[in-house]
Amino acid sequence: MSLQHLFSPFQLGDLQLPNRLVMAPLTRQRSLQPGNIPSELNAIYYAQRANAGLIISEASQVCPEGQGYAWTPGIHTEEQVAGWQKVTHAVHEQNGRIFLQLWHVGRISHPLLQPNGADPVAPSAIQANAEVYVQEADGSHHKAATSKPRALQLDELPGIVAAYAHGAANAVRAGFDGVEVHAANGYLLDQFLCSNSNQRTDAYGGSAENRARLVLQVVDAVVTTLGDSSKVGIRISPMGTFGDVLDANPLETFSYLAEQLNSRKLGYLHINRPDWLGGTFEGFDSLLRALRDIYQGTLIIAGGQTAESGEQAIAEGLADLIAYGRPYIANPDLLARFKTEAQLNPLDGNTLYGGGEQGYTDYPALG
Numbered sequence: 550m551s552l553q554h555l556f557s558p559f560q561l562g563d564l565q566l567p568n569r570l571v572m573a574p575l576t577r578q579r580s581l582q583p584g585n586i587p588s589e590l591n592a593i594y595y596a597q598r599a600n601a602g603l604i605i606s607e608a609s610q611v612c613p614e615g616q617g618y619a620w621t622p623g624i625h626t627e628e629q630v631a632g633w634q635k636v637t638h639a640v641h642e643q644n645g646r647i648f649l650q651l652w653h654v655g656r657i658s659h660p661l662l663q664p665n666g667a668d669p670v671a672p673s674a675i676q677a678n679a680e681v682y683v684q685e686a687d688g689s690h691h692k693a694a695t696s697k698p699r700a701l702q703l704d705e706l707p708g709i710v711a712a713y714a715h716g717a718a719n720a721v722r723a724g725f726d727g728v729e730v731h732a733a734n735g736y737l738l739d740q741f742l743c744s745n746s747n748q749r750t751d752a753y754g755g756s757a758e759n760r761a762r763l764v765l766q767v768v769d770a771v772v773t774t775l776g777d778s779s780k781v782g783i784r785i786s787p788m789g790t791f792g793d794v795l796d797a798n799p800l801e802t803f804s805y806l807a808e809q810l811n812s813r814k815l816g817y818l819h820i821n822r823p824d825w826l827g828g829t830f831e832g833f834d835s836l837l838r839a840l841r842d843i844y845q846g847t848l849i850i851a852g853g854q855t856a857e858s859g860e861q862a863i864a865e866g867l868a869d870l871i872a873y874g875r876p877y878i879a880n881p882d883l884l885a886r887f888k889t890e891a892q893l894n895p896l897d898g899n900t901l902y903g904g905g906e907q908g909y910t911d912y913p914a915l916g
């Protein structure tokens with residue numbers, strides 16, 4: 550099959566992407582401790598993958614309260630900014646482009662990951678049936694159930710918006726080409742969007758307009774910080790249930806959000822398929838088509854994509870860019886492998902989260 554669409558260039562704001570492949574944001578839990586600081590090893594990993602038209606970094610907490618798993622990197626301290634500078638420098642040396650993903654996990658956390666052992670925060674005090682990864686004071690580490698969060702007070706929400714803006718400003722100082730607001734996969738902004746995790750009775754809960762209020766305020770603050778809306782993307786996961794979220798009317802919720810995003814003229818809207826970990830989600834493809842019709846800008850789709858499915862999606866006009874997650878973990882030279890129709894390396898599921906070089910920077914490239 551010809552993959553001419555996948556290999557064609559794309560203009561994203563003032564960035565010229567040489568191809569339509571995006572490296573999806575991927576949690577790998579390999580930042581330096583203490584301090585959750587990106588390292589030289591992380592720089593090597595990203596530079597190996599600079600063949601992508603665009604790299605989106607792993608999710609990075611915008612404040613200490615935004616962390617939900619041990620060893621994930623942050624973007625709120627000077628040491629983290631200096632660490633990320635190593636990463637952006639290495640990617641740019643390889644002629645790549647990289648956005649940072651701005652993250653707050655909300656209720657997908659645990660007191661062991663929170664400042665002063667506090668309870669995590671969320672739109673409402675509803676515990677998620679989900680797991681996180683924690684490290685104990687004695688250094689041992691293990692999976693744990695998320696703990697019951699406390700509901701954010703109305704007067705705390707400006708501080709949440711400010712944390713994203715601060716993270717965005719730090720991302721610019723760290724040399725990123727742009728940022729992606731993580732509003733997907735059951736984390737804080739998605740907890741506000743989805744009806745089962747947001748039972749607020751103030752201006753941030755109830756209607757789709759109210760549930761989308763915080764994410765739009767975050768987007769606007771981040772755009773103001775960067776001073777160029779084309780350098781801001783947003784990731785959503787309509788119909789997704791990861792993180793124990795469930796929206797009663799995803800067509801209504803996400804159509805409203807997509808309409809509101811039109812006037813923001815962002816770099817892109819990034820949609821993660823709900824079946825990225827398997828499962829069947831009836832009606833998602835028609836929902837995706839509806840969102841494609843509503844949203845007037847650049848669309849990225851992610852989740853279980855192959856070279857062929859990506860080519861077909863672009864050819865049909867369903868998406869502009871295709872994000873690859875697990876294929877980019879196992880194949881640093883994914884572009885070359887697609888071009889030569891080479892076999893892909895198998896993914897080692899045991900080295901996805903945490904550890905060092907193994908299963909991270911040691912996947913072989915061709916020849």
Ligand code: PHB
Nearest residue numbers: 575576608618731733734
């Ligand atoms: C994860 O750590 O499993 C994870 C992180 C961010 C996502 C999805 C999954 O968006």
